[in-house]
Amino acid sequence: MQSLDQRRACMIPRSAHKLESADWQIALRDAYTQPAELLALLGLEAAALGLSDAAARSFAFRVPRAYAALMQHGDPHDPLLRQVLPVAAELRQTRGYVSDPVGDLAAQPQPGLLHKYQGRALLVVTGACAIHCRYCFRREFPYGEAVGSARLDAALLALAAAPDIEEVILSGGDPLTLRDERLANLVARVAALPQVRRLRVHSRLAVTLPSRITPALIRWLSSTRLAPVLVVHANHAHELTAEFARALAPLRAAGVTLLNQSVLLRGVNDSPEVLVALSRRLHDCGVLPYYLHALDRVRGTAHFAVSTRRARLLLHALRQALPGYLVPRFVREIPGAAFKVPLG
Numbered sequence: 001m002q003s004l005d006q007r008r009a010c011m012i013p014r015s016a017h018k019l020e021s022a023d024w025q026i027a028l029r030d031a032y033t034q035p036a037e038l039l040a041l042l043g044l045e046a047a048a049l050g051l052s053d054a055a056a057r058s059f060a061f062r063v064p065r066a067y068a069a070l071m072q073h074g075d076p077h078d079p080l081l082r083q084v085l086p087v088a089a090e091l092r093q094t095r096g097y098v099s100d101p102v103g104d105l106a107a108q109p110q111p112g113l114l115h116k117y118q119g120r121a122l123l124v125v126t127g128a129c130a131i132h133c134r135y136c137f138r139r140e141f142p143y144g145e146a147v148g149s150a151r152l153d154a155a156l157l158a159l160a161a162a163p164d165i166e167e168v169i170l171s172g173g174d175p176l177t178l179r180d181e182r183l184a185n186l187v188a189r190v191a192a193l194p195q196v197r198r199l200r201v202h203s204r205l206a207v208t209l210p211s212r213i214t215p216a217l218i219r220w221l222s223s224t225r226l227a228p229v230l231v232v233h234a235n236h237a238h239e240l241t242a243e244f245a246r247a248l249a250p251l252r253a254a255g256v257t258l259l260n261q262s263v264l265l266r267g268v269n270d271s272p273e274v275l276v277a278l279s280r281r282l283h284d285c286g287v288l289p290y291y292l293h294a295l296d297r298v299r300g301t302a303h304f305a306v307s308t309r310r311a312r313l314l315l316h317a318l319r320q321a322l323p324g325y326l327v328p329r330f331v332r333e334i335p336g337a338a339f340k341v342p343l344g
């Protein structure tokens with residue numbers, strides 16, 4: 001039987017073969033949706049972990065099997081497990097923790113189109129994700145009012161009338177849960193807007209389900225006239241498998257800029273060793289650490305918060321240990337601000 005380290009190093013042998021689009025769609029559907037099932041796999045007791053059915057009802061539980069396979073059997077503090085486990089602490093009301101902590105709703109000139117920063121606009125193209133991260137800042141976002149083909153048509157019309165928008169960001173949810181044909185079509189429509197120069201895709205799927213990086217995806221992302229940027233979302237080096245590195249290599253070779261954004265999370269990555277290892281591993285995989293976000297204060301996530309003072313100490317340790325290009329920018333998103341506000 002393979003050790004956990006071997007599994008992390010060699011995830012999913014089929015990656016050595018041609019990746020078929022059906023693979024990731026099956027894996028997406030086949031995710032764990034019951035916490036008890038995952039805990040049984042890990043040999044853990046629900047009661048000892050503070051598992052809460054009520055929390056799982058307020059924000060559904062979802063974990064791809066490939067991601068679960070990276071968790072340490074018998075470890076209740078596993079940093080990957082902590083990111084996905086619905087616990088009773090989510091039900092506590094904490095002052096300052098709200099449903100829309102980053103002002104998404106006020107930044108929508110129309111549903112599904114977010115315009116916060118000069119020159120950039122974001123399309124919410126789906127509410128679906130491969131994994132449900134308990135700290136997600138959009139866990140209460142009204143996707144039902146924002147997503148759909150009529151809304152997307154309207155958003156693209158609005159972008160056509162916005163000559164200052166030079167970068168379009170595909171977000172969600174996770175845009176890579178959509179099929180490649182739909183994404184290729186959407187990218188072609190964005191590329192038809194003459195003022196747009198860059199296409200940015202924000203996705204956690206490359207990390208949680210690397211088989212999603214299919215030849216078709218590589219084609220539509222790298223063959224557009226737009227300069228492509230893929231921002232992945234990893235919080236811990238344990239998430240970054242050899243399969244992740246292999247999946248990204250052709251994107252990098254095709255000229256796609258690869259960046260990472262993390263969230264600073266108590267009990268997950270709030271130590272210098274973990275953050276240093278994350279930056280090093282990202283670089284090994286050809287990805288630059290771009291942002292380290294302070295937790296967005298969405299309801300039910302206060303147990304993940306790290307104080308700004310402690311965060312600055314962590315950042316100082318990172319600056320001592322790493323070259324500058326491997327130190328992410330530590331920022332907080334403040335509703336109404338013209339840019340992500342640097343905190344350290």
Ligand code: SF4
Pocket residue numbers: 128129130131132133135136137138139172173174204
């Ligand atoms: S993948 Fe991104 S959008 Fe989806 S739950 Fe996680 S943080 Fe939220």
